[in-house]
Every structure is written in C-alpha cells, then in structure tokens.
Amino acid sequence: MSGPLSLARPDLRDFVPYEAAAPDRELIRLHANESAWRHGWDDSVAGLNRYPDPRAERLTTRLAEIYGAPANELLVTRGSDDAIDVLARAFCVAGLDRVLVCPPTFGMYAISARLQGAGVIEVPLRGERGFAVDNNELVAAAAGAKIVFLCSPNNPTGNVIPADAIAEICDRLADKAVVVVDEAYAEFSEAPSAVELRPNHDNLVILRTLSKAYALAGARLGVLIAEPAVVRLLRAILPPYPLPSPCLEVAERLLAPEALEHAGREVSDAVARRRRLADSLAGLPCVSRVWPSQGNFVLARFRDADLAVKSCRARGVLLRDFSRKPGLEGCVRITVGDEDQNRLVLEILEQMK
Ligand SMILES: Cc1ncc(COP(=O)(O)O)c(C=O)c1O
Numbered sequence: 001m002s003g004p005l006s007l008a009r010p011d012l013r014d015f016v017p018y019e020a021a022a023p024d025r026e027l028i029r030l031h032a033n034e035s036a037w038r039h040g041w042d043d044s045v046a047g048l049n050r051y052p053d054p055r056a057e058r059l060t061t062r063l064a065e066i067y068g069a070p071a072n073e074l075l076v077t078r079g080s081d082d083a084i085d086v087l088a089r090a091f092c093v094a095g096l097d098r099v100l101v102c103p104p105t106f107g108m109y110a111i112s113a114r115l116q117g118a119g120v121i122e123v124p125l126r127g128e129r130g131f132a133v134d135n136n137e138l139v140a141a142a143a144g145a146k147i148v149f150l151c152s153p154n155n156p157t158g159n160v161i162p163a164d165a166i167a168e169i170c171d172r173l174a175d176k177a178v179v180v181v182d183e184a185y186a187e188f189s190e191a192p193s194a195v196e197l198r199p200n201h202d203n204l205v206i207l208r209t210l211s212k213a214y215a216l217a218g219a220r221l222g223v224l225i226a227e228p229a230v231v232r233l234l235r236a237i238l239p240p241y242p243l244p245s246p247c248l249e250v251a252e253r254l255l256a257p258e259a260l261e262h263a264g265r266e267v268s269d270a271v272a273r274r275r276r277l278a279d280s281l282a283g284l285p286c287v288s289r290v291w292p293s294q295g296n297f298v299l300a301r302f303r304d305a306d307l308a309v310k311s312c313r314a315r316g317v318l319l320r321d322f323s324r325k326p327g328l329e330g331c332v333r334i335t336v337g338d339e340d341q342n343r344l345v346l347e348i349l350e351q352m353k
Helices: 059-069 079-091 110-114 137-143 163-172 194-200 228-236 245-254 255-284 306-312 338-352
Strands: 073-075 099-100 119-120 145-151 178-182 206-211 222-225 287-290 297-302 330-335
Touching: 059 073, 059 222, 059 245, 073 079, 073 228, 079 110, 079 145, 079 178, 079 206, 079 222, 079 228, 099 110, 110 119, 110 145, 137 163, 145 163, 163 178, 163 194, 194 206, 228 245, 255 297, 255 330, 255 338, 297 306, 306 330, 306 338
Parallel strands: 099 119, 099 145, 145 178, 178 206
Antiparallel strands: 073 222, 206 222, 287 297, 297 330
C-alpha cells in the first residue's frame, strides 16, 4: 500500500463510522428520534429540533469554490483546532508515532500530539534567517514522524514558507509523512496558497479557517483540504453531526457575495493598519526589533517585555507575551486592532516608563 492512507493508524484504515441520519428536510423525519416540535423562539432555518446535515454539503460546495479545490477534497471542521486534533488521532498510534513541529509556532500541534500519546520532534525555525524552515534539517529529523506541521504565515513570527520549499518537503517525505500546512492567516498574505500544490502532492494537507479573515472565530469553522481518501478517513473519525446548525447558517450568511466582498475589504484595511502599526512600533524607543508580518498581528522585541505587557494590561489592553519562549526572548505579539485600538496601544507604549 502506498499514498497517504498507508500512513494512517492501521486499525483505522477500514474503520466503519456510525451512520448518521439522512439530512433530507423535505421528507417526514421519523428516522432520527428528533423532537417533532420546535421552540417559538427558534428562528433558525433548519429548526434546532433537527440534527444538522452531517456532511455540511451546501457549505462544503461553496467553500470549495472559494478555496479553489474540488469539494471531495474538503472537510469542514470545528475550527482548525479540531482538524489538527483529528489529524493526530488518525495518523498517530499512541506510544509509537511522532509528529514534527517547527517552533516557535502555533502550540496546538504539539498539544494535540501529546493528547494522542504521540511524541513531538522539534526542528526550530532559523531565527537568524527570518524564522525560515531549514528543509534539510527538517527532512532528516522527520524520519519516523507521521505528520509534519508547518504554519504559513507562521504564528507568532508572521513569515511565510515559500511554495517551492513546501513542495520540496512534500516530495522528499512522499509515502513517509503527511505534510500539514496551516494557512490560518493566508488571506492577510500576498504569498500564493499551498492549495495550488495539492494536485501534485497526495501527502499535502492544507488547513484554512473562517476565524481570522472572515471574522467568525465564535462560530468555530475550519476547512481541511486533502486527498479524498484522507478526507473520508477523517470524516469517519469525527462525531456524526460535528457542525451545529446555527454555525452552518452563520457560515452561509458569510458566503453571500456582499458579505464576502465586505470581508475582503476588511482584510485589505487590516493589512494597511498592520503596516502602519509595524512602522510606528519600530520607531518606539522601548522596541528593539519588529519582524515583517504577513498575518493580522505583529511580533516585536521589547527592551522590557514584561513592562510592556503590564503597562498595556493596566490600561485595559491585552497583548500576548512570548518572551519566555525559546528564540523569542523579549518578544510580544500584538494583534492588529482598529485605528483607535492601535493608536491607544502605541500611546501606552510610548509613555512607558
Ligand atoms: C496558526 C493557527 N492555526 C489555527 C488556529 C486555530 O484556528 P481556529 O479558530 O480555526 O480553530 C490559530 C488560532 O489562533 C492559529 O494561529
């Protein structure tokens, strides 16, 4: 057996999932032990008394158009966090398999691996080279890893991994590891999405989310794009009705053309504000370095990170302190806010004693 399915847990390769009730709304539903009545205040389209569509078929078709991938390569999940978790569960045998992560990066890759009982191999990003991935080091260390997690743009450093580097990693790890590229912040970047590489790499998995650029973090909606066989395996592991119908209905509202256009304009504005925030931070005496970012945040090194975080907290502003993470000494991540919020944070940092 070859291909990415050969990397899945042997006990799950022909796993038979629970059979969810058919979603048909136009028929009389006496097959799912639902309640026959709905609340007077239930203003949902589907009715909260009914189980949601187990496959989120309509939403999946629309999202496939948006991300430029065939619908059978998409799995809608409860945010990317859920996708990361289900990947670890599908590919890692507890106590045996390992995943590879490139710190400093998003913490959930290692957490999901540990929850699954998988080991974690760390190949740190090269701080001296703008937090680039070292392909040779990564491929050498990936021997024995089932999943390689890459994050582009990377949280919290903000840099992207070039498409040719991702393609090379996928090639060199073909039939050895699944390469997951987490593109949670892709919309804020000018770099092309790894979705373009998918047709040529069956071990490539891409994660997108509606939490960032689409302002739906509260609805918990993520999208995993992978080989259809991988999508089928992961879907079999998810609970039978993973996505609540209010969340599906919210997502459908987002996908109306005007709502998408609005989100696109908001992203452009956030990118412009990110540039201004980064430039202003670089001019502050309390800041020693600002990294160029392709996300909706900026990473800066402070002469006294603790003081920066505490000064902002005292005025009601939360920042994310990374100063105790290896490679990020003195560093704080600041999310791009609206004009007033950015002005306030700059004012506080400027006045810092
Ligand atoms: C790189 C990265 N991936 C995934 C997530 C989680 O996204 P979601 O809200 O879709 O679970 C985050 C959240 O901050 C993130 O920074």
